[in-house]
Amino acid sequence: xxxxxxxxxxxxxxxxxxxxxxPAFAAKxxxxxxxxxxxxxxxxxxxxxxAQKASEAKDLAATKTALAEADSKATSNDDKYQIGAIKLNAxxxxxxxxxxMEGLNQMLDSGLTPPEQAGQxxxxxxxxxxxxxxxxxxxxxxxxxxxxxxKPEAVQPTIAQAYFGKAGTTNTSAEPARGFTQKGLxxxxxxxxxxKASGQQVPAQWYQIxxxxxxxxxxxxxxxxxxxxxxxxxxxxNLRTLVRLFQRANPNITNRENLDVxxxxxxxxxxVVAQDFTEYAEMxxxxxxxxxxxxxxxxGRSKGVLNASQGGDLYQTAVPKISSDKSTxxxxxxxxxxxxxxxxxxxTGDAYLGYGDYAKxxxxxxxxxxxxxxxxxxxxxxxxxxxxxxxxxxxAKAAFEAVQSGARKQIAALWLAYLGTKGA
Numbered sequence: 001x002x003x004x005x006x007x008x009x010x011x012x013x014x015x016x017x018x019x020x021x022x023p024a025f026a027a028k029x030x031x032x033x034x035x036x037x038x039x040x041x042x043x044x045x046x047x048x049x050x051a052q053k054a055s056e057a058k059d060l061a062a063t064k065t066a067l068a069e070a071d072s073k074a075t076s077n078d079d080k081y082q083i084g085a086i087k088l089n090a091x092x093x094x095x096x097x098x099x100x101m102e103g104l105n106q107m108l109d110s111g112l113t114p115p116e117q118a119g120q121x122x123x124x125x126x127x128x129x130x131x132x133x134x135x136x137x138x139x140x141x142x143x144x145x146x147x148x149x150x151k152p153e154a155v156q157p158t159i160a161q162a163y164f165g166k167a168g169t170t171n172t173s174a175e176p177a178r179g180f181t182q183k184g185l186x187x188x189x190x191x192x193x194x195x196k197a198s199g200q201q202v203p204a205q206w207y208q209i210x211x212x213x214x215x216x217x218x219x220x221x222x223x224x225x226x227x228x229x230x231x232x233x234x235x236x237x238n239l240r241t242l243v244r245l246f247q248r249a250n251p252n253i254t255n256r257e258n259l260d261v262x263x264x265x266x267x268x269x270x271x272v273v274a275q276d277f278t279e280y281a282e283m284x285x286x287x288x289x290x291x292x293x294x295x296x297x298x299x300g301r302s303k304g305v306l307n308a309s310q311g312g313d314l315y316q317t318a319v320p321k322i323s324s325d326k327s328t329x330x331x332x333x334x335x336x337x338x339x340x341x342x343x344x345x346x347x348t349g350d351a352y353l354g355y356g357d358y359a360k361x362x363x364x365x366x367x368x369x370x371x372x373x374x375x376x377x378x379x380x381x382x383x384x385x386x387x388x389x390x391x392x393x394x395x396a397k398a399a400f401e402a403v404q405s406g407a408r409k410q411i412a413a414l415w416l417a418y419l420g421t422k423g424a
Contacts, residue, residue: 041073052090070083104124107121118145125141126140126159192228243262255286264414294319345365352364
């Protein structure tokens with residue numbers, strides 16, 4: 001997929017006394033500067049005069065014949081630069097892309113391109129080579145453009161695409177495709193950084209390309225790209241990608257940890273397919289959070305994602321227990337206040353969180369922290385969730401930032417990424 005619009009050439013070259021004016025690009029209006037003073041061989045000059053007249057007459061065949069004669073008589077870089085300039089002009093005048101780029105490349109290869117224009121000329125040549133799927137030349141010209149100080153936000157995407165072209169789309173997790181993909185991702189990241197530095201908005205598509213390319217090549221930086229994609233477009237779908245990457249990288253997380261990850265999908269509208277809802281309900285069921293089993297299945301059914309039978313066994317098991325479970329919460333609160341440690345408070349907070357009573361849940365988690373002898377990282381995670389769902393974004397941020405280690409710290413980071421899109 002090409003995601004850079006090729007720079008359009010609009011060049012006017014004139015030949016007078018062996019001197020050629022330098023090309024000027026339509027995309028950048030600025031005063032034209034004189035090209036190099038050339039000492040062109042007389043025989044070459046004669047052939048070029050014929051070529052120029054033929055080009056003006058739109059006789060492309062005669063133009064190319066004269067240019068071929070000029071090439072055969074060229075003995076110096078001055079000759080080659082001048083021939084390239086006329087080829088470029090003739091290609092533009094006759095709408096011949098191949099001749100145009102042959103001329104530009106000949107000018108560049110002569111070594112006589114003015115330094116102040118070498119970057120722009122190489123950038124155009126790189127983009128043209130990319131369009132022709134000549135990936136090695138695209139990379140070579142792109143790197144020359146960067147070395148000449150030309151705009152990295154314009155050149156790095158071309159280099160990235162060239163490396164992705166070399167990598168292809170099959171078996172990209174094996175070398176050399178994997179290495180080409182890594183180089184392409186490095187160039188794409190540099191393009192994004194340069195675009196931001198120049199005040200331009202980075203296309204969200206770039207990050208999606210980063211995710212898909214790194215995912216296909218099985219590269220560890222896929223999570224970094226998914227995070228950037230989410231920041232650029234904080235949708236539930238992009239957050240879902242982040243969550244699924246986390247789960248895949250941490251297959252041994254506990255049911256309780258997984259529940260708190262899936263709660264993030266619920267909060268961010270990242271529950272998309274039936275499996276999302278049933279997995280969430282299963283984790284809530286396994287940890288005895290009956291209210292949440294019911295609410296997530298009800299949500300899936302109301303959205304039309306779950307039919308009456310999907311998750312039905314979980315639903316039928318949980319719903320009869322809800323009434324009696326709720327009736328014990330008042331006594332559990334009282335017990336939590338009198339307890340020597342925070343375990344009852346934490347369990348009561350879990351229940352309130354599952355029933356959507358976020359204020360009471362937060363109060364119980366705060367009490368559990370105060371009394372101690374609990375898993376502080378888990379309690380802080382769930383305190384953050386309760387405060388997020390209750391609308392206290394600042395309090396939620398503080399709670400998540402207090403999570404210290406392990407998978408819990410990564411889970412908190414996912415929630416913090418979500419909070420960042422809410423201004424917290």
